[in-house]
Amino acid sequence: MKIEVAYILISIFLFLSGLFGVIIRKNLITLLVSTELMLNGVNLGLVSMDKMVGGVEGQVFALFVITVAAAEVAIGLGLVVAIFRLRGYEGSSEIIQLRD
Amino acid sequence: MEWLIFGFLSLWLLVSVFGTLFLKNPVHVILAFLSVILAIAGIFLHLGAELLAGLQLIVYAVAIIVFYVLVITTIPWEKVKKFEGIYKREALLAVPFLLISFLPIAYMVLEGKFAVSQKVITEGNIQSVGKTLFTNYLFPFEVASVILLTAMIGAILLGRKEE
The missing domain is CATH 1.20.120.1200 (NADH-ubiquinone/plastoquinone oxidoreductase chain 6, subunit NuoJ)
Incomplete structure (x- = not known):
């Protein structure tokens, strides 16, 4: 087994554990941290595939993923602060304003 | 090692x-x-x-x-x-x-064959990434800057106090 294949397995595990965190966490801030885990898993997969294939395009895509992650954090934490100011709640099961 | x-x-x-x-x-x-x-x-x-x-x-x-x-x-x-x-x-x-979703993906990664190109990169990593980024991927790079500007404006609007 080559070492890049092992890193791709690690990246799949990282992505799925980020998804697990999005499903199970109660706090909104830790839920956002779990989405960051998913983005990091995708980055790791792109870079290790890049090493295996022998190009640089995967690293360019990983750079764009980092850009989108920074934008996502700005918007997501702005939403968390806005929700907190609206209702004072911070649990992920308490945000039901659109359902009611 | x-x-x-x-x-x-x-x-x-x-x-x-x-x-x-x-x-x-x-x-x-x-x-x-x-x-x-x-x-x-x-x-x-x-x-x-x-x-x-x-x-x-x-x-x-x-x-x-x-x-x-x-x-x-x-x-x-x-x-x-x-x-x-x-x-x-x-x-x-x-x-x-x-x-269940991890096991088939891992099986495919372990059993599949990857296309390996024989292209050897002689220059350094940062040089080759920069050349690819500013020739082939110049338009996505500019779009990324627009995305960052939009996110900044959106964060300011969301974090503003309501009157």
């Missing part, structure tokens, strides 16, 4: 991922996430992507972590403590689904 570095980095990564998933206190979760970031930067260095390792340290470990810590300090602590921990029933339900 290569497998020794792999074992060290991946063990570090797995321990920090479990800390990120199961710790209760949000500040401890963010510290564990910082550990994940450092481990991934080490893996990037091991894979020969020096530019991405530096960007990972600058963008994630400095900008994003500090942003999380700032938001946590603006929210009153007793409200945060009311919603910590995990949903137990959902965790028990989610484990088999994620395991």
